[in-house]
Amino acid sequence: MTLSLGLLRSGLLNRRINQPANQVLRLHLAFSSASPSPSDPSAAAAGPQTTIREGKVEIFLDESNSVFYNKTQVNNRDISIAVLRSFILKRHEEYAARSRKAGPGDTTLSAQAKYKEPKVLEALAASGLRAIRYAVEVDGIGEVTAVDNNEAAVEACKKNIQHNGSLASSKVVPHHADARVYMLTHPKEFDVVDLDPYGSPAAFLDSAVQCVADGGILMCSATDMAVLAGGNAEVCFSKYGSYPLRGKHCHEMALRILLACIESHAIRHKRYIVPIISVHMDFYIRVFVRIFTSASTVKSSPLKLAHVYQCTGCNSFYLQNIGRIHSKDKENIAVPNFRLTLPEVCSECGHQFVMGGPLWSYPIHDKVWAASILSDIHAMREAYPAYPKISAILSSVSEELLEAPLFVSLHNLCAILKCTTPTMVMLQCAIRNAGYQVSGSHVDPLALKTDAPMSVIWDIMRCWVKLHPVKHRPGNHPGNVILSQEPKFQAKFSRVLGASVTRKRARFMPNPEKYWGPGTKAGRNPRTFQMDNRN
Numbered sequence: 001m002t003l004s005l006g007l008l009r010s011g012l013l014n015r016r017i018n019q020p021a022n023q024v025l026r027l028h029l030a031f032s033s034a035s036p037s038p039s040d041p042s043a044a045a046a047g048p049q050t051t052i053r054e055g056k057v058e059i060f061l062d063e064s065n066s067v068f069y070n071k072t073q074v075n076n077r078d079i080s081i082a083v084l085r086s087f088i089l090k091r092h093e094e095y096a097a098r099s100r101k102a103g104p105g106d107t108t109l110s111a112q113a114k115y116k117e118p119k120v121l122e123a124l125a126a127s128g129l130r131a132i133r134y135a136v137e138v139d140g141i142g143e144v145t146a147v148d149n150n151e152a153a154v155e156a157c158k159k160n161i162q163h164n165g166s167l168a169s170s171k172v173v174p175h176h177a178d179a180r181v182y183m184l185t186h187p188k189e190f191d192v193v194d195l196d197p198y199g200s201p202a203a204f205l206d207s208a209v210q211c212v213a214d215g216g217i218l219m220c221s222a223t224d225m226a227v228l229a230g231g232n233a234e235v236c237f238s239k240y241g242s243y244p245l246r247g248k249h250c251h252e253m254a255l256r257i258l259l260a261c262i263e264s265h266a267i268r269h270k271r272y273i274v275p276i277i278s279v280h281m282d283f284y285i286r287v288f289v290r291i292f293t294s295a296s297t298v299k300s301s302p303l304k305l306a307h308v309y310q311c312t313g314c315n316s317f318y319l320q321n322i323g324r325i326h327s328k329d330k331e332n333i334a335v336p337n338f339r340l341t342l343p344e345v346c347s348e349c350g351h352q353f354v355m356g357g358p359l360w361s362y363p364i365h366d367k368v369w370a371a372s373i374l375s376d377i378h379a380m381r382e383a384y385p386a387y388p389k390i391s392a393i394l395s396s397v398s399e400e401l402l403e404a405p406l407f408v409s410l411h412n413l414c415a416i417l418k419c420t421t422p423t424m425v426m427l428q429c430a431i432r433n434a435g436y437q438v439s440g441s442h443v444d445p446l447a448l449k450t451d452a453p454m455s456v457i458w459d460i461m462r463c464w465v466k467l468h469p470v471k472h473r474p475g476n477h478p479g480n481v482i483l484s485q486e487p488k489f490q491a492k493f494s495r496v497l498g499a500s501v502t503r504k505r506a507r508f509m510p511n512p513e514k515y516w517g518p519g520t521k522a523g524r525n526p527r528t529f530q531m532d533n534r535n
């Protein structure tokens with residue numbers, strides 16, 4: 001932002017309009033010219049190269065775009081660094097707890113095992129920017145292996161490692177390989193595996209879940225949002241094994257589909273996932289999950305997955321778990337759920353239901369971790385180039401109601417009834433006054449996550465319309481059918497303590513500039529593929 005103000009004053013911002021993305025980039029980042037390393041005569045012959053700085057790392061800009069680089073992913077890299085820092089703290093705590101439990105005289109192998117710095121695999125590393133940032137910026141990190149199957153990328157990565165000095169050179173190991181083969185041949189070897197693919201990570205998931213050490217983290221992005229958010233249901237099913245649903249909650253649904261897909265790969269190998277945080281930002285989603293091994297926990301996986309039935313008229317939705325708990329011989333076991341208890345058509349508006357999922361219906365964040373990541377981000381704000389964006393997202397994430405998969409949208413409720421819009425605070429108060437919990441969501445400023453049933457939400461809206469009547473429109477559309485029923489209770493919109501969303505910190509940040517989107521796949525011309533969706 002400071003840089004943009006500077007540009008405005010110098011008149012550079014006006015000149016920037018209509019320039020291709022790469023040139024815009026040059027004005028906005030800390031660009032400089034650097035001499036290539038003396039040990040690389042071919043590069044020396046080519047003269048000084050333009051460099052890009054992000055955090056403490058500087059990499060060479062690849063003018064030909066034969067190696068992928070997207071500056072907008074600074075948010076993605078910053079949030080990953082924040083999660084890595086908290087993971088290292090967690091690992092220390094867990095190690096200390098194990099040692100305390102074992103006691104001084106314990107000679108068993110696990111009690112004697114020395115603390116090891118976490119090893120990281122960046123499986124789709126491109127220029128190595130991310131891997132080098134992990135190595136240079138995260139204290140207590142072990143070796144970082146940077147794999148890519150593109151030779152040009154591996155060469156660029158080597159140069160960038162060398163350019164970033166001895167710490168980078170001692171920690172980052174570049175490797176030319178197919179990530180799937182590499183991960184399969186290194187089972188449970190890495191404490192952290194980072195997947196940041198073009199488009200979908202689906203092809204990498206089976207090998208990735210096997211490569212993570214017990215208690216380690218899988219960090220995984222997906223940029224194929226058109227597929228995951230309901231634009232192409234057949235492709236979503238073939239890649240992720242789930243049907244997406246269109247609607248305002250589609251980005252949260254995308255997160256839950258990806259989590260369900262990772263879990264489904266993990267359980268094949270007697271492993272299971274525990275989400276740390278799951279975020280939708282800019283044009284993609286990214287999930288951070290721990291992976292553990294336990295044949296018995298794997299059996300309860302169906303309790304964490306659900307189908308969603310969504311009304312085609314009013315968008316009311318209902319979840320149906322795949323499994324249910326059955327108590328037998330004093331033991332709780334997961335068995336297939338009973339048939340759906342929903343009526344054939346929506347009791348609010350009379351339309352049919354469409355089915356989506358299966359999706360992950362358990363919490364998508366660990367609130368304690370989210371809070372500790374957030375306080376780390378605040379404490380080290382100067383270490384994060386994307387501080388305003390990532391702190392806004394983490395603030396929202398740490399306030400989300402965990403026991404309420406998906407959400408209703410204020411905008412959608414009013415659009416169905418064609419009524420004036422109450423404020424978010426009013427609706428939150430009415431939900432709380434009716435005895436239910438409610439929160440916002442980081443994916444949408446108009447989201448209401450709540451444990452209130454749909455019937456309560458619609459009754460609140462019926463009461464709202466009694467106070468703010470709508471014009472009568474003839475016809476049988478969903479809004480009319482909903483309003484033809486009397487509310488079963490009287491909603492109260494009066495203020496309750498804690499209902500207002502605090503405005504002290506920003507929850508949603510606008511994009512900093514034009515073309516803030518997916519980058520151009522390596523090998524394509526950035527001028528013709530500025531808005532490439534990386535599929």
Ligand SMILES: C[S@@+](CC[C@H](N)C(=O)[O-])C[C@H]1O[C@@H](n2cnc3c(N)ncnc32)[C@H](O)[C@@H]1O
Pocket residue numbers: 068069070073077123124125126127128129130147148149150153177178179180196197198522
């Ligand atoms: C989106 S880029 C990664 C960007 C990088 N993580 C960053 O933060 O700058 C995806 C990279 O995956 C590499 N890639 C694609 N398929 C691969 C495979 N099967 N094995 C290894 N690398 C692969 C591409 O060459 C490309 O460099």
Ligand SMILES: [Zn+2]
Pocket residue numbers: 311312313314315316346347348349350351478
């Ligand atoms: Zn309906």
